[in-house]
């Protein structure tokens with residue numbers, strides 16, 4: 001993480017239902033702006049948060065996070081760098097996962113494939129792409145898939161959301177995934193901070209937007225005859241922040257939307273794309289966006305609203321008369337949190353290229369709401 005990011009964070013530890021929100025400081029000093037390994041310490045309650053391979057893990061229970069993400073983290077972080085309190089348990093779990101590795105091949109392929117789909121979605125364009133990446137084997141080009149890509153690829157949520165963000169703003173993105181919005185805002189936004197609960201996504205986002213090293217390969221699917229991920233992902237990597245002099249534009253950390261490590265009323269714009277339907281308690285998202293916005297600040301939210309039945313039931317149980325679908329239910333949640341809805345787009349196309357014989361189209365609802373002055 002960049003040292004300049006630390007002052008933007010606060011302690012997410014909880015006690016008796018309340019968050020600490022004490023200031024954090026870096027434990028230990030290094031001369032470089034980028035901290036690759038180290039830890040943050042709360043100046044109020046003393047809680048500690050590890051920084052592993054450049055990724056700060058600022059969640060209420062970092063031990064539990066490490067032990068439930070052993071597989072993803074151990075691909076990139078040696079055991080010797082895991083905080084000593086959890087190291088033995090972490091190593092034991094890593095060893096037992098390795099012993100069962102053959103049983104998990106399917107799961108690993110699925111998680112690599114999902115990451116690849118998001119990388120394409122976030123970083124490859126139709127217009128201005130160096131090559132026609134979806135035609136990896138020109139002989140098997142589908143005219144229909146090419147037509148869909150020409151028609152929808154560049155009209156997705158990134159375009160709608162970046163058009164709603166005015167220049168010069170201080171932007172926070174919640175559930176940022178692999179960080180493609182950051183690249184679109186470079187040069188127009190004043191600052192950007194991305195938060196996601198996925199260690200791997202934050203590693204990729206920092207690699208592609210800050211030039212942080214990444215030990216894995218970047219590939220995406222083409223013709224499955226040549227493998228699950230048969231095409232190379234070629235893209236210029238931004239070198240800002242870690243390598244450039246001067247103030248950093250962006251950084252990314254691991255955090256949880258329901259326990260954000262951020263003090264109140266600091267952001268002009270908070271964005272969350274396609275994450276509300278993954279939360280156990282969706283109303284926490286607008287409530288947190290309201291807490292984090294400066295007076296007059298803006299919240300942007302998009303979603304395909306693929307609710308789990310249990311969560312949908314919870315929303316239905318509370319919604320007032322007149323709320324008749326997911327989009328109006330989410331707009332109602334933003335109003336109840338205190339926002340005034342300013343703009344909506346009922347159907348933004350969101351295309352996922354699965355391989356050269358499969359493409360998936362979602363329709364996303366988008367809203368832009370203001371916190372009154």
Ligand SMILES: C[S@@+](CC[C@H](N)C(=O)[O-])C[C@H]1O[C@@H](n2cnc3c(N)ncnc32)[C@H](O)[C@@H]1O
Nearest residue numbers: 175176177196197198255256257273274275278
């Ligand atoms: C469907 S993906 C969307 C990613 C990206 N915003 C986009 O639109 O392409 C949802 C993202 O939310 C993240 N996420 C889910 N629950 C979260 C939580 N409680 N806290 C932080 N991030 C979360 C996931 O790790 C994932 O990256």
Ligand SMILES: [Zn+2]
Nearest residue numbers: 011020042045
């Ligand atoms: Zn604290």
